[in-house]
Amino acid sequence: MIADPRIQKLVTLKTIAEMLNQSGGLTPELLSGVLEKLLALSGLTSGWILFIEETAFECASDFALPPALMAFDKAPMRCGSCWCVDRFRDGRLNRAVNILNCKRIEDAEENDWGDTQGITHHATVPLRSGDRKYGVLNVAAPGKVHFNDEELALLEGVAYQIGGAIERMRLYAAEQQRAALFAKLGVFSRTLSAAVATGRGDDERPPSRDLSAAAPGGAPASVSGRAVDAADSTADEDLEDPPCRLYPQAAVLIGEHFEWPFAALLTTEGETLTVRTVYANGRVTYADAAIPLADAPWLREAAQGRAHSVKPAEDAAALGALPELGGILSELHYLLAAPIPSGSARDAGLLLVGDKHGRKPDCAQGEVVEALGEHLAVVFEGAELEYNRRELARLTERNRLARDLHDSVSQMLFSLSMTAKGVESLLGREATAEALASVRDMQSLAQHALREMRALIMQLRPAGLEAGLATALAAYGAKLGLHITTRVTGLSTLPRTAEEALWRIGQEALNNVRKHAGCAEAEVHLQLLADTAVLRVSDRGAGIASGAAKDGSLGLSTMRERAQALGGRLTIAPSPGGGTAVEATVPLRHGPLSPRS
Structure with a gap:
């Protein structure tokens, strides 16, 4: 015994x-042993250690607590x-202090939870290492209401040791x-890159914008495809931009490879943040819900910066107001956002976990989320470049086919028409009326085939589309023998997929005017x-039969x-001035339009 x-x-x-x-780690048993040594040295009886976070705390260890x-x-x-x-969280607890009374003891006495063994007060000291603070160390003894400076100094020395150990083990x-x-x-990264390289990003299509249930056993739901008519060779690739086709797959893979219960991919478009894909509890949702960036400045900071941002989930009011996210956000404690940068004209995206x-x-989670956002950006940019390469190859092939048709089939039909006309002039002097009629029929058929072939060539390579959609439709109508009045309002740029659709x-609407309207005039508006394009083709002809628009x-x-x-959507209705109006409305962004009632 040391005297x-x-x-x-x-x-x-x-x-x-x-x-x-x-080396065994900062376990509750180890901390309990530390408390036992400290209490034996100081002559106190009870102690406990609280680790404190911004929104929560935990009793990491205790020794000889009273029954209450x-x-x-x-x-x-x-x-x-x-x-x-409370004092620890608001920064007022910086050194060992006397506590006048213990509120936890007061609550126990008030609710008659048990014997307090005469403890009414305790001393408290912050656990810290440098500028970082982790929690508090509290000690008490029956009847002790004051701790002298020597006792507080001893508590601070032990608290610094505990704080240093916490820092080492946390690191x-x-x-x-x-x-x-x-x-x-x-x-x-390898899984997503392999999926893109093997074409899964192009072949897999998202289902409807409703919830897609997880497969049995917790596996994420697969992404189903849309049946495409063989004649519509470009439909599958023209529906959405390459990153949009990859959003669902990326969200599913994030859910498979990380332990985050929630992940969402968002895009920024001007001053609007749009939720594209959400992975939560093994399910994928296609929300397409919009949030003004002014309502979520912390997300604006993450989207426009190069670093991650952390926010308590309960403070993310702008996201919690969305029906698609309100349920899952109530189960989370923190949200972590990181940018998905873009090197192209596309607005930057945002990854939210x-x-x-x-x-x-x-910091480790923040760094990984930042790296994940950067990798997604590389994959999305690569997919977009590959998509553009395929588009260029397809357009080149279309132009080649159009030239071949013009140089071969179209020329032969023209020759047939000229030959028939020559035969007619030769037979006109001596041939019978029946022979002349047959030759005229041959000439008529050849001229009709020539018109059809030219129309097909125009559909393969829309001549004049570079001058604008309305101008190209006016030129097409003129070839059909129609007088077209055009009107264009607004200044938005049409994406290629929307313009071609x-x-x-x-084209089809003008063909219907020529065949069924019984008039030679039409208006193209x-x-x-900002977010939609509306094409209206109207005439003042005979109108459309009742029920034909629906059937x-x-x-x-x-x-x-x-x-x-x-x-988008298509409506066919009687025109106010008589006749028929065909109106097509398509979104210029990625979300679907609300259906009309």
Whole structure:
């Protein structure tokens, strides 16, 4: 037994330091042993250590608590608030202090939870390492209402040792977590890149914008395809931009490879943030819900910056207001956002993940989410380049085919027409009327075939479309023998997929005017709004039969399918001035339009 109290304190501090430097980790058992040594040295009886986060705290360890604080499986140590926790969070607890009374003891006495063993007060000291603080150390004894400076100094010395041990072990755990997360990132990157390289990103199509249920066993739902008519060779690729086709697959793979219960891919378009794909609890949702960036400045900061941003889920009011996200967000503690940068004209995207753990996500998670966003950006850019390469190859092939048709079939039909006309002139002097009629029929058929072939060539390579959709439709109408009046309002730029779809819808509408309207005049009105384009082709002819617009011929069905393939709609109704009006409305963004009542 060491007689000198000072030597005894030094030995005890040395013993505590040796305990805290064990390699087994900062376990509750280890901290309980530290508390036991400290209490024996100081002559106190009870102690507890609280680790405190911004929105939560936990009792990391305790020793010899009075029965009142152990009631209901130590509920008084897990719930509620107190002076030391409040002062720690607002930055006023910077050194060891006396606590006048313990609120947890007061609550236990008020609710008659058990014997307090005469404890009414405790001393508290912050656990810190440098500028970082982790929680508090509290000690108490029956009847003790004041702690002198020497006792507080001893508590601070032990608290610094505990704080230093916490810092070392947190750093070690963070490095282990960082290594594990980056290993998962490597597997995710290889999986997504392999999927894109093998064409799954092009072949898999998202289902309807409703919830897609997970497969049995927790596997994410597969992404189903849309049946495409063989004649519509470009329909599957023209529906959406390449990144949009990859959003669902990327969200599913994030859910497969990481432990985040929530992940969402968003895009920024001007001052609007749009939720594209959400992965939550093994399910994929296609939300297409819009949020003004002004309502979520922390997301604006993440989207426009190069670093991640963390926010308590309960403070993300702008996201919680969305029906698609409100349910899952109520289960999360923190949201972590990172940019998906874009090197092209496309607006930057945003990756948002959620964490159910009470602790604030550390730097390791932030770094991984940033790296994940950068990798997604590379994959999306690569997919877009590959998509453009295929588009260029397809357009080159179309032009080649159009030239071949013009140089071969079209020329032969023209020669047939000229030959028939020559035969007619030769036979006109001597041939019978029947022979002349047959030759005239041959000439008529050849001229009709020539007109049809030229129309097919125009559909393969829309001449004049570079001058604008309305101009190209006016030229096409003129070739059909129609007088076309055009009107264009708005200044938005039409994406190529929307322009080509509207071009073909307009072609069919003008063909119907020539065949069925009984008039030679039509009006083409193109209205370009901020997020939609409306093409209206109207005439003052005989009108459309009742029910025909709903039942529809093959041509009407094709027009409707083209509009719906882009998330738009087609309406056919009587024109106010008489006749028929065909109106196609398609979105210029990625979301579908709300159906008309």
